[in-house]
Amino acid sequence: SAVISQKPSRDICQRGTSLTIQCQVDSQVTMMFWYRQQPGQSLTLIATANQGSEATYESGFVIDKFPISRPNLTFSTLTVSNMSPEDSSIYLCSVEPAGTGRIILSGQETQYFGPGTRLLVL
Amino acid sequence: KQEVTQIPAALSVPEGENLVLNCSFTDSAIYNLQWFRQDPGKGLTSLLLIQSSQREQTSGRLNASLDKSSGRSTLYIAASQPGDSATYLCAVRNRGSTLGRLYFGRGTQLTVWP
Numbered sequence: 753s754a755v756i757s758q759k760p761s762r763d764i765c766q767r768g769t770s771l772t773i774q775c776q777v778d779s780q781v782t783m784m785f786w787y788r789q790q791p792g793q794s795l796t797l798i799a800t801a802n803q804g805s806e807a808t809y810e811s812g813f814v815i816d817k818f819p820i821s822r823p824n825l826t827f828s829t830l831t832v833s834n835m836s837p838e839d840s841s842i843y844l845c846s847v848e849p850a851g852t853g854r855i856i857l858s859g860q861e862t863q864y865f866g867p868g869t870r871l872l873v874l
Numbered sequence: 875k876q877e878v879t880q881i882p883a884a885l886s887v888p889e890g891e892n893l894v895l896n897c898s899f900t901d902s903a904i905y906n907l908q909w910f911r912q913d914p915g916k917g918l919t920s921l922l923l924i925q926s927s928q929r930e931q932t933s934g935r936l937n938a939s940l941d942k943s944s945g946r947s948t949l950y951i952a953a954s955q956p957g958d959s960a961t962y963l964c965a966v967r968n969r970g971s972t973l974g975r976l977y978f979g980r981g982t983q984l985t986v987w988p
Binding site: 756761785792793794795796797800810844846862863864865866867868870 | 878908910915916917918919920923963965975976978979980981
């Protein structure tokens with residue numbers, strides 16, 4: 753298992769500003785993920801962050817809007833840039849300690865999630 | 875593209891009732907399916923994980939079944955308690971996905987009142 757913390761837990765921001773969210777894991781993991789949960793919607797993967805390489809973004813998400821850093825195996829940041837009210841969401845990071853990056857999965861791989869950062873943009 | 879649907883969106887029941895939450899997915903080529911519980915400010919907690927080769931998993935009062943061919947899963951909660959109040963999310967992992975991507979439903983918001 754893995755214990756994940758996020759900072760801040762919540763924030764209220766003005767449009768046009770940027771917010772950086774931190775994700776800290778209590779163990780070394782290869783892959784970390786950032787999700788967004790808009791009000792009333794399902795969790796949507798923003799990007800996958802591997803240590804030592806550029807993050808991989810999902811369709812609809814771009815690096816200029818959501819730059820990600822992954823300086824080591826226990827830490828990552830997600831920045832929400834030039835915010836608008838549509839960015840109001842819960843942002844969650846997750847990790848997958850076992851089997852990440854393997855071609856053949858066992859089927860038992862699971863992800864552990866942080867508590868989330870609740871963002872409101874005015 | 876995998877799409878996951880959960881029914882009902884919300885459920886409010888008195889304590890003690892047995893409940894069934896439903897999840898359906900469009901692409902049956904999955905590695906596994908997970909049920910999560912989401913509490914405000916606490917993130918997601920994994921409840922049960924069913925591998926594609928399995929039919930069901932049980933943990934305490936929870937039982938999850940999987941019918942991969944029909945693209946359906948159900949989460950059965952026995953003798954519900956107020957502490958079960960939370961949002962329950964279903965998520966699937968597609969075959970061929972090495973990047974750990976999970977596809978989530980919108981969840982079922984459950985309220986159990988004393």
